[in-house]
Amino acid sequence: xxxxxxxxxxxxxxxxxxxxxxxxxxxxxxxxxxxxxxxxxxxxxxxxxxxxxxxxxxxxxxxxxxxxxxxxxxxxxxxxxxxxxxxxxxxxxxxxxxxxxxxxxxxxxxxxxxxxxxxxxxxxxxxxxxxxxxxxxxxxxxxxxxxxxxxxxxxxxxxxxxxxxxxxxxxxxxxxxxxxxx
Numbered sequence: 258x259x260x261x262x263x264x265x266x267x268x269x270x271x272x273x274x275x276x277x278x279x280x281x282x283x284x285x286x287x288x289x290x291x292x293x294x295x296x297x298x299x300x301x302x303x304x305x306x307x308x309x310x311x312x313x314x315x316x317x318x319x320x321x322x323x324x325x326x327x328x329x330x331x332x333x334x335x336x337x338x339x340x341x342x343x344x345x346x347x348x349x350x351x352x353x354x355x356x357x358x359x360x361x362x363x364x365x366x367x368x369x370x371x372x373x374x375x376x377x378x379x380x381x382x383x384x385x386x387x388x389x390x391x392x393x394x395x396x397x398x399x400x401x402x403x404x405x406x407x408x409x410x411x412x413x414x415x416x417x418x419x420x421x422x423x424x425x426x427x428x429x430x431x432x433x434x435x436x437x438x439x
Contacts, residue, residue: 267284276303277403277438278310284320284361284430285416290387290408291438292370295401299359302372302381306438309334309351309383314362315435321346322417324423327392329415331432332384347424356400365392365403368412369402370403387412 268357280290289393293302309315314334320329321337331337335349353378365388373384379402403413418425 259423260329276307277406278306279436279438280408280432281434282411282415282430283433284428285413286411286412286430288408288414290411291406292403293406294403295363296305296355298361298363299372299400299402301356302359302400305353305356305383306385306402309353310435310437314351314383315432317431319343319346319425319429319431321429322423322424323415323418323425325392325417327423328386328388329412330386330423332373332382341428343425347384348427350384353382354382355379359400360397360399362397365395365399365401367391368405369401370405370407371395372400372402389413
C-alpha cells in the first residue's frame with residue numbers, strides 16, 4: 258500500500274491495534290476483558306505489556322487501586338500478586354527497565370487503558386489502569402496504551418477501593434489469567 262494512503266487511513270480510522278490482551282477476572286467482578294493495544298501509539302509500552310503477559314507475570318495480580326468514577330489500576334507484578342502483602346501493592350513493577358514516556362494526542366476516555374507511573378514521566382513499568390469515565394486532566398501526562406473492546410461490564414463491576422487513594426481493602430479482584438491476542 259502506498260505510504261500516504263496508509264497514513265491517511267490511520268488518521269481516519271484512529272490508532273492501529275496490532276495486538277491485544279485478554280484478562281480473565283475473578284472476584285466481585287467475574288468475566289473477560291478484551292483490550293486492543295495501540296502499537297503505533299506506544300510501541301515500547303505495548304512491547305513491555307505483551308512480554309510480561311506472555312511470561313505469565315500478570316497472572317494472579319490484583320486490582321489494588323480502584324476509584325469510583327475514575328479508574329481501576331492493576332499490574333504490580335512485584336507486590337500485587339494474590340496472596341502477598343497487599344499493603345505493598347502498587348509500589349512495585351517488574352525487573353525490566355522503566356519506560357520512556359510515549360505521550361500522544363489520544364484522550365483518556367471511558368475504556369481507555371493507560372500506564373501508571375510515579376512522579377517521573379519516564380517511570381512506567383508494568384502497572385496500568387482502565388478508565389471508568391473520561392479524565393481529560395490525564396491527557397498528555399500519561400501514556401495511552403489501548404482500549405477495552407469487550408467486557409466493559411466486567412470493568413464496571415471491579416471491587417472499589419476506599420478513601421481518596423482508592424486502596425482496595427479485604428479481598429481485591431484479580432487478573433486470574435492474562436493472554437496475548439492478535
